[in-house]
Amino acid sequence: DIQLTQSPSFLSASVGDRVTITCRASQGISSYLAWYQQKPGKAPNLLIYAASTLQSGVPSRFSGSGSGTEFTLTISSLQPEDFATYYCQQVNSYPLTFGGGTKVEIK
């Protein structure tokens, strides 16, 4: 199975901050990586697919980059509604796997 390691697991930041979350895969997955945002009590919401393609309707302050084994999700200017948990997911091979999550909280 492909393991995804997200860092940090917890992040405290202020509104307006630039935030970067890293996801490392245990083996190469090309660009078969997605990022999801999840708020408490809600289903995950797709932000980025194919490592860097912004899902329709997602604000442009979100961006993704990377390929192979190292990926990043960047929020250019953190907004109050962005405080949530973020997960990366690999869709390169079965079983599909997720990173452990990064909880972004208000500083």
Place this chain on the structure above:
Amino acid sequence: EVQLVESGGGLVQPGGSLRLSCAASGFTLSGYYMDWFRQAPGKGLEWVGRTRNKANSYTTEYAASVKGRFTISRDDSKNSLYLQMNSLSTEDTAMYYCARYILVTSLRYSDYWGQGTLVTVSS
């Protein structure tokens, strides 16, 4: 508007069975792969399994943790997806989500998710 609505969750004893449903609307189910995911209380996301679309003969894939106990099926005429769960253990306690999967050349992602249905396995 695409919508996915899960139902069928509840409290079940260890060793018991439960069948979850996912009602799809706003799109033609037969054209899509569909996944089930779950999330144990306070934990991360876990993929449970997949059913491919009609063009790919509705074949299925499962996570090792549920293989042989869970079965994914679908009734495209009813625009519905199902998850039959047998031999349940306390480790299966989770919120269960269905999600639509997009597979277009090199683009692969789950774009729509339901709101989830909670399964609690406890005596």
